[in-house]
Amino acid sequence: MKEFLELMAETLERDLSDLNPEDEFRAYEEWDSLAYLSVISIIDEEYGLVIPREEFGKLKTLAEVYDYVQQHQGEEE
Amino acid sequence: MAYFSHRGVGIRALAAAVPQQVFTNLTDNPHFAREDAEAIVEKTGVYERRVAPEGMCASDLCFAAAQQLIEETGIDRSEIDLLIFISQTPDYRMPATSIILQHRLGLPRSCAAFDVNLGCSGFVVGLNLAFSMAGQQAIRKVLLLNGETRTRAYSQKDRKTGFLFGDAGSACLVEKLPGTADSHFLIDSDGEKNDYIKIKSGGYRYPSSCESVQEKVYEDGSVRTDEQGYMDGNGVFEFVITEVPRQIKNLYKRTEISKEEIDFFVFHQANKFMNEHLIKKMKLDPERVPFCLDRYGNTSSVSIPLTIVSELHASLTGMDKRMLISGFGVGLSLGSAIVDMNQVQICKLLEI
Numbered sequence: 474m475k476e477f478l479e480l481m482a483e484t485l486e487r488d489l490s491d492l493n494p495e496d497e498f499r500a501y502e503e504w505d506s507l508a509y510l511s512v513i514s515i516i517d518e519e520y521g522l523v524i525p526r527e528e529f530g531k532l533k534t535l536a537e538v539y540d541y542v543q544q545h546q547g548e549e550e
Numbered sequence: 551m552a553y554f555s556h557r558g559v560g561i562r563a564l565a566a567a568v569p570q571q572v573f574t575n576l577t578d579n580p581h582f583a584r585e586d587a588e589a590i591v592e593k594t595g596v597y598e599r600r601v602a603p604e605g606m607c608a609s610d611l612c613f614a615a616a617q618q619l620i621e622e623t624g625i626d627r628s629e630i631d632l633l634i635f636i637s638q639t640p641d642y643r644m645p646a647t648s649i650i651l652q653h654r655l656g657l658p659r660s661c662a663a664f665d666v667n668l669g670c671s672g673f674v675v676g677l678n679l680a681f682s683m684a685g686q687q688a689i690r691k692v693l694l695l696n697g698e699t700r701t702r703a704y705s706q707k708d709r710k711t712g713f714l715f716g717d718a719g720s721a722c723l724v725e726k727l728p729g730t731a732d733s734h735f736l737i738d739s740d741g742e743k744n745d746y747i748k749i750k751s752g753g754y755r756y757p758s759s760c761e762s763v764q765e766k767v768y769e770d771g772s773v774r775t776d777e778q779g780y781m782d783g784n785g786v787f788e789f790v791i792t793e794v795p796r797q798i799k800n801l802y803k804r805t806e807i808s809k810e811e812i813d814f815f816v817f818h819q820a821n822k823f824m825n826e827h828l829i830k831k832m833k834l835d836p837e838r839v840p841f842c843l844d845r846y847g848n849t850s851s852v853s854i855p856l857t858i859v860s861e862l863h864a865s866l867t868g869m870d871k872r873m874l875i876s877g878f879g880v881g882l883s884l885g886s887a888i889v890d891m892n893q894v895q896i897c898k899l900l901e902i
Contacts, residue, residue, distance in 0.1 A: 506770070506783070506784060507593060510593075510784060510787055513784075513787070513788065513791075514791070514823070514827050517791055518830055518831065523791055523792045525788065526784060526785065526788055
């Protein structure tokens with residue numbers, strides 16, 4: 474989880490200290506459509522997983538994104 | 551996954567033309583402040599695009615490229631038995647622009663000609679068609695033309711598309727080349743996502759009307775009419791970074807050709823962010839992935855031949871190189887191919 478949060482902090486250009494697993498990240502002022510692309514892209518790069526948009530839409534907090542990645546990693550053939 | 555392979559046919563020559571008129575994204579769009587333009591350009595990587603002046607059509611760019619190709623190769627026009635014109639910005643709704651080009655280019659009436667309506671996948675799909683037809687015993691030469699004036703299809707006031715597209719045309723001569731390596735194509739379609747990139751009005755489903763030409767303001771502040779193109783950039787991104795690597799992986803598997811055996815990877819020039827992601831994801835050597843997006847923008851189906859002409863002129867002329875090409879976008883449609891370039895003649899990029 475720590476590594477994941479570091480990755481998100483870097484991707485969103487936000488201080489790690491301002492990032493908590495329970496944060497609803499869409500409320501961050503850094504969040505916009507480009508941030509969305511960056512997050513989808515970095516998760517694909519680091520975990521080999523493209524989160525489908527409709528699935529991503531259901532994920533509210535960073536912890537939920539992290540759990541999703543853990544559950545679905547390696548599914549892409 | 552439709553798989554095609556071809557034996558004994560190849561690309562003999564390639565030419566491309568762009569308009570002389572340069573549009574500089576950071577300074578020339580009056581609808582956006584410079585810092586907005588900078589933020590967009592940083593992601594898309596498109597600094598300049600070529601814009602066709604009023605009255606210049608996609609077919610005019612193709613015509614210029616085809617004339618150059620015919621003159622420089624010295625081929626006999628009467629040997630061109632088929633002309634294919636691929637565009638989504640044709641001269642008219644009817645007749646097909648290819649038929650008009652047959653006459654303009656002085657090709658014989660015995661020449662078969664038809665148009666194909668495809669965008670970013672159009673060079674790969676068109677090349678597959680051209681290779682198939684060129685394999686016919688009685689077909690001597692096939693001229694594949696890809697042309698777009700996409701700058702006219704989108705609104706300058708749309709932040710997603712107003713900075714992205716450029717105009718260009720290409721000409722590709724295909725014929726039997728005995729001894730050339732087999733070429734391999736994979737082509738997929740995903741019509742479920744037909745809304746991802748679309749011009750809604752002007753066809754017969756939603757005919758042009760007084761309402762279709764009215765500008766509307768959208769959530770992100772973009773302004774466009776239903777006669778102008780719309781793009782769901784996030785949806786396209788998700789599709790491309792999932793499906794393009796998958797298709798290319800299948801192509802390696804099917805052909806038993808590994809990426810180390812490929813000299814150049816020429817991708818459709820979509821936008822920098824997406825293309826760089828593809829390179830990273832597929833672990834390609836960036837040195838072998840040419841780009842021309844920064845100077846010509848996204849030219850839809852012309853972007854692959856334009857990249858070859860503008861970036862690989864010196865590396866391919868008179869050489870034997872293996873190339874992987876991949877085009878993806880509107881449809882959604884995608885195609886990837888491994889094609890050997892043997893002694894191909896590449897003309898210098900034409901500016902008209």
